[in-house]
Amino acid sequence: MSIDKYASALATVRMVNLVRENDVFCPMAVIKLPQGENIADAFWRPGNIACSINVESGKIETVTRRADMEVEFLEDHPETDGLMGLQLPFWKELIEINDLAARTFAPIRYQSTDIAITDAGPIMVELNYGGGFDLPQYASGKGMLTPEVRKFFEGFGYDFDAQPKKKGWFFGRR
Known part of the structure; x- marks a missing residue:
């Protein structure tokens, strides 16, 4: 099962890693799907989609996109049905x-990887040191700071x- 029909360019899976x-x-995984004329999968690009993935099963649990300053949760891909609940290949x-x-x-104990799923299998694209909590939270609608x-x-x-610590001109200075 290819994911090509859901993306206009290379999509990557963002795995949030805590190296113990x-x-x-x-704790969280997201697939970023470029749409339309976008050649990059960054969620901030207009129209791009981010989906929360169940880390254990590899199934898509949410489909989201930006709507101005908000995140819109969709029932499925806006043009091609079958994305919601899809079991990602490989x-x-x-x-x-x-x-x-x-x-x-x-x-690097807190890191994230971006991995593309190709027809031949997964390919490592990059490893990020640290990384923001925003993307996995936007895609899932859940906070990342679980007890674990x-x-x-x-x-x-x-x-x-x-x-x-309060620093700067706006704290107590006139």
Whole structure:
């Protein structure tokens, strides 16, 4: 099953990776699908689609696109039915490539990979150090800071309860 009919150019799967002591935990995954004249899959490009993927199964759970400053949740692809609930091809292989790449760059503990699914299988496109929480949250409609994700960051010393230090001209200066 090809995903070509849902994208006008190369689509990639964004895997959010938390590299732990003995494994790679992926709390969220998204496929970014360029549409129309767009040659890149960035979600901010008008018309492009982002879909949340169930990490365990590889099935698409949501279909979203930008609507000005909002995110619009669609019932399916606007032009070609069958995207919602689609089982992405080569999912097992994609998970294996993601795991290998994440472990290779394990000194970077919070990272994301972009992996294309081609007719010949998944191909690594890039590995990003860090990465924003926005795309997976926009695509899923869910927050990323689950107890397990919070525990990961707290394990490296991040204190979610600490008050930010107030700096700058707008705090107490007249």
